[in-house]
Amino acid sequence: MSGDPAVDDLVAALGEALAPDRVRHDGAERALLSRDASVFEGGVAGPVCFPVSTSEVQAIMRIAAAGGHNVVPRGAGTGLAGGAIPLGAPIVVSTTRMNRILDVDVDDRIAWVEPGVVNLDLSRHLGPLGFHFAPDPSSQQVCTIGGNVANNSGGPHCLAEGVTNAHVRAIEVVLPDGEVAMLGGLDAEPLGYDLRGVFVGGEGTLGIATRIAVTITPNPPAVRTLLLSFAEVVDAANTVSAVIAAGCVPAAMEVMDQRITVAVERYVGAGYPTDAAAVLLAEVDGLAHGVDHDAETIATIGRANGATDVRLAANDDERALLWKGRKTAFGAIAQIAPDYYLHDTVVPRSKLADVLEQVYAIADRHELLVMNVFHAGDGNLHPLLIFDAREPGVLERVHLAGAEIITASLDAGGVLSGEHGIGVEKQQYMDRLFTDDDLDHQDRLRRAFDPTCRANPGKVLPVGHSCADIQSLRAVPTGVWG
Amino acid sequence: MDLGLASDDLDKCVQCGLCLSSCPTYRVTGDETMSPRGRIALMRHVQHRGAPLTAEVVDAFETCIQCRGCEPACPSSVPYGHLIEQTRSVLVASGASTPWWQRLAFRQLARPRLLRAGTTVLALAQRAHLVPQRLGLPARLPLRRDPHVVSGRDVYLFTGCVMDAWQRDVHHAAARVLEAAGCGVTPTGDAAPCCGALQAHAGLLDETRRLARRMIEQLEPDVPIVVDSAGCGAAMKDYGRLLDTDEGRAFAERVVDVHEFLAPILDRLPTVDPLDLRVAVQDPCHLRHVQRVHGATRTVLAPFVRELVELDDDGLCCGAGGAYSVLHPALAGTVRSRKLAAITRASADVVASANPGCTMHLAAGGCATLHPIELIDRALSEERAPGRPPRRSRRRSSRG
């Protein structure tokens, strides 16, 4: 009992539509679901629902629509831009119980999944069939396909294969009014506008995905993984541009600077050199003959750009360990300082080295420690500012440095987010990239799905654009900096 | 409320969520309050922000199986096991957790004679069909136990509490295998009646400390202490931290899991024909996530069976968790179903698991489970069986 009869009625109605033990409204649950993996605080969750079917999601949406309540979908809560932070005391719809792999069609290379299926679980399931799901965010062992779709997430292996958008064929969506719509389709060229493409990357502001048809990718017959060491970070960045310029598109190209490799070594002992200023982890896949040729190309270009050492992973175990190191980089840095703020901008590959130097200079100016790990092949930078939030005044410096990093990236012709989404994190920068006119059109597109702005309100579009401008949302402004 | 947790340990968690999939209770509920990240956040709320200990918060802490699967998954090395143990001990002290009757039950573990007498009563009751199956007891508790035999003093074999009363056959098998490797064995028997692991999980840390000190006093120094129960071994290896004394640390150094002990001296065991079985290895959590010596199980077992097969669930807990399966039968059952599905996928003849709680819990779920040492013992004793024609000595294969 909450003491507020309206809330009690809402909880009771939801409990009746689902099952009483799949609707929670206690303080512990709400406190936990007011956060995700980002630094943002200030969210306040309403009742938390754990539906198990499309019709249950529909029932929740109808109850929300009838009562004018906001709704926020949530997957595993690993988002880094605050997409799942509940603003406006919404009903939180957790998809974790909708985690069935419904159908796999190897001939048509399609898998139908519920949104709560964990990314890696799908690839594991497909493994014995000789397939995998290509987008592989570093959080893949925990994040959900629904979250991947909503954030249009990428991963190290999206360089050649493309990010989530390239791997989603059709999405069943429960719209904010409770109607169910199928966006996209299994035909090669579905008729009409590509609404599927609109939904991917919609960050939960357009409705809730309840079933998703994804493309499954055959496992490559051969893989080669190289580790190149450099005495300068820019040498690594230049190597990346040169490899692509040479017409070779590896499956993945990831750069980590020395601070990262030191932290990662302490955690997994992946075998990274800790004395190199930067390492480039590159992977090529395809037919055996081709991969040897590509590996040689990368090695040659690396040496020409100053690589001090080039190593080829000897076997699958070594390869897996190198990737484990890369994929746990964000977590591993917590051994250095308790808090981090991870940025996610994309710059043209040719400007990589340039922007990187600026990032280091910006951090220096604000007396902050910065580490760089990035999907170099895409020009997707992930500078990590690490700090101890207990130090007075440090948050302001982190904030300022962050703003300057974003400015530097945009000035170099880049964009705001490579893969983590806009969420609440980068809203205020949207008008740096878009004109008022652009933003108005985006707002209108959104309203076509959600005329009353109740689906994940307060996200993506900056304040001043109606869907973000609901006063009540700002009534809990403990500030995103806790 | 002060939970007595070190701020530095709590602050190590950056709430990345990378531990979520390794947590059995989160896996089956999808609920953040049942996850490591959530439980750590609740600890912070209670300790740093004065949030009240509501029923839901206590439930979140009590439903943790303490399998510690979240630890190897965590890139920030959050010492979760110590955090939850300490939290539970404060809950007990404040009366919020582990009621008196449970505490009383835990105290009986250190009373070997009583435990054995109780077992005999239960065994008789079972035979009279008076014991409901849902209690998860082994299908047929032993009515009598062969006495332990001292064959030398190269190693102690730690025999413990419930395991000695219910599964003494496993200790006998371990002793025979150690002897076959040329070690004289002293079973610890009533000299060291209980390691205190179950008590520590329930938050009765003082009771565990008392038992630890007693064991250290009773056992002679310098003799390695071989343990065939993963949970006991993990607890005893932690005595150094628990007691924070030099004696505790020196003792902990001597504790060694039976597979860990045998792996480097495997060539001392006779070469025999492997059992014609496809065996799935189910790692007890405290062997895999805490002691992290599960590789040794495979090394030691591989030569004695036709085939070893891995489960495809990344070492997720089976739900046994010491007394957990008794205290939280519904959740433990759901977690076990997940494990049983993985076992079915592995299509093995038998499952090997090196912890009494896990073998019992899985067996109660209808899955034939043996301790790896029983399989090794069986392979060795088939060879010894009289009347069999002598075999050509075979090269030991190094499968697994």
Ligand SMILES: Cc1cc2nc3c(=O)[nH]c(=O)nc-3n(C[C@H](O)[C@H](O)[C@H](O)COP(=O)(O)OP(=O)(O)OC[C@H]3O[C@@H](n4cnc5c(N)ncnc54)[C@H](O)[C@@H]3O)c2cc1C
């Ligand atoms: C250590 C770490 C590493 C990471 N590495 C990467 C990386 O390499 N690449 C990358 O792109 N991201 C990365 N991320 C970010 C994050 O993991 C991804 O954005 C992921 O896709 C989020 O999935 P989730 O299930 O956790 O979603 P959540 O965080 O729960 O939600 C994310 C957004 O999706 C919406 N949403 C969730 N489910 C649905 C649904 N069914 N329908 C509609 N909307 C929905 C939510 O409202 C929210 O806006 C990383 C995060 C961490 C902590």
Ligand code: SF4
């Ligand atoms: S315990 Fe470790 S893995 Fe889990 S959320 Fe915290 S830092 Fe991440």
Ligand code: SF4
């Ligand atoms: S110890 Fe096990 S049950 Fe407890 S939080 Fe960690 S993984 Fe989950």
